[in-house]
Amino acid sequence: MEEIAADKRINIKGFVCPYTFVKAKLAIESLEVGQVLEILLDSEEASRNIPKSMEDHGQKMLKNEKINDTDWILVVRKERE
């Protein structure tokens, strides 16, 4: 799979819901439409909830991947303000 270049990366390891989404949402807000955010996290619950919430808010999930025993990487493209 082709790597997607992120315009912004955040590390929210150690955070739990809902602050995982709060952090991710603030990061998305700081981007322009069309830009891409990469999120590193270690909450299994957030790995399910963030993609759902992002799509509810009209953003596009490009990737949701478990990269090792504890961590996930999510990639989101901003589709709307």
Place this chain on the structure above:
Amino acid sequence: MMDFTDDQLQRYSRHIILPEVGGKGQAKIAGAKVFIVGAGGLGCPVGYYLTAAGVGTIALVDNDSVEMSNLQRQIAHSVNTIGMPKVESAKRTFEALNPDVRVIAMQRRLSKDDILDLIRDYDVVVDGSDNFPTRYLVNDACVMAGKPLVSGAILRFEGQVTTIVPHDGPCYRCLFEEPPPAGLVPSCQEAGVLGVLPGVIGALQATEVLKLILGKGEVLKGELLIYNALKTEFRKVKVPRNPSCPLCGEHRTITELVDYNEGYCSMP
């Protein structure tokens, strides 16, 4: 983009999550300045909720001191602040809730000579006054200064709310050109008021203020919302602009502020 501290992130997380608010909306709330007339039944819940919401600056104007008879409905005061100016009592309560908020306490009665100067720097004015002279003075000043005004009133079991957007929607004088004669409409002191009623009306006013700040949703422009607590009934009455309104109509006869205080007793 506002940088939130960890505490702020937690405090405002339920706002930030809302699509209509988000970090940008919360930053707007933090930058907003709201002027509240009255620190009584309505001013207490309005100020309390706007403090919780993180409104950056809240001015409170009231000339009275806290009395035992206030405590049945004026939730920012307590037995510990009886005798203290209401604005000071409320300031302490609000600051304990949210130290992000700057509360400016003004113990005074508003007059035609100072109101325009006092409201100049504020984005929204809230009327929680308990008398007609103040209600008309605040309406007239807001129309002249072009400030949005969220007006509330309560008596017995009934309350009303409307949002005045000057020169876009009707003003209070489009509805009632002149205040009623002194003594015609009873005060809460004479007629009583259910203690929880100002909580309902004040929460509605605070909601209107937040929508004005955020620029989201629809406010009660050109509409009077009437709540009957005994029947648990809300009614919306359309109020058109009055082309012959003496204040905001086509031929304006009121071009200066008026103090109607003559003939009115001062309300406790």
